Amino acid sequence: MHCHFITTRLGLAAILAAAVIASPARAATDVSRIVSIGGAVTEILYELGHDREIVGVDTTSLYPARAMKEKANVGYMRQLSAEGVLGLNPSLMIAIAGAGPKETMNVLEAAKVPLIVVPDSYSEQGIVEKIALIGKLVGATERAACLAAQVHGDIAALDKIRTGIRTPKRVLFMLSFINGRVMAAGRGTAADGIIRMAGAVNVFGEHEAYKQINDEAVIAARPDMIVTISRGGPAELTAETVFEQPALAATPAAATRAFVSMDGLYLLGFGPRTARAARDLALTLYPDLKDAAPLPSEQANGKGVCAE
DSSP: OOEEEOOTTSOHHHHHHHHHHHSOHHHHHOOSSEEEESHHHHHHHHHTTOOTTEEEEOTTOOSSTHHHHHSEEOOOTTSOOHHHHHTTOOSEEEEETTOSOHHHHHHHHHSSSOEEEEOOOOSHHHHHHHHHHHHHHTTOHHHHHHHHHHHHHHHHHHHHHHTTOSSOOEEEEEEEEETTEEEEEOBTSHHHHHHHHTTOEETTTTSBSEEEEOHHHHHHHOOSEEEEEEOOGGGOOOHHHHHTSHHHHTSHHHHTTOEEEEEHHHHHSOSTTHHHHHHHHHHHHOGGGTTOOOOHHHHTTTOOTTOO
């Protein structure tokens, strides 16, 4: 069996140990042809200097921008084709948890090529664990430790910024409209995680996952801000399209036109840049924090401080 699903409930040491024990030795040593599935996975591999070994990425691998230009495209991470992945003759497949569909993952599991599924917990510690696991897989533990330390530094700086928040804002993260109803994020989602990192309250945090919310519940939630992700095209949500909906028009957010749309991978990817995304969201929510100092990773002027 070559598929190694590693539970998010394990601590960092246990995650790494499980990966090593479950994987044949060649799974960790032959990284000459990697198929990377998941935007955060691809971003981390690039940061670790293993972009040359990547032969294919999925359509969520939007950062760095050159990834989609220079690598083969295996499709959307939740609609993968086994033939599309295996046709690239990979020596290792690394997929973020949630990749699918299940039928495709079953085929990849049965293949002779090692498949590692990376946990995706939506927390600050989850980012560090992702980096450490991927670094272990590709033999870049020192560089991964440096990148993890950089993330820790950004999070520590973000903690200081959050101390300036006096009254947490109430945020409704809206994925879409479905049959005229809001599809909102509950707990256990990346959106819930980033709202908390930004020092705010998810108005539907008592719900699980993403859920359609009726108009009465939207009005009763009284969100101060509507947050969504940018998509482009006719599906793009704007302040105009959102606040013309009667339920949303009756919220405090509508009174101040408090609406923000951010890049999906940047906001929800839970990769190396997530502390920056949380800071950007916090500055939108709390304009009085605008004088906050740049995060440590930004002070490096965009240069790879963990480069070899």
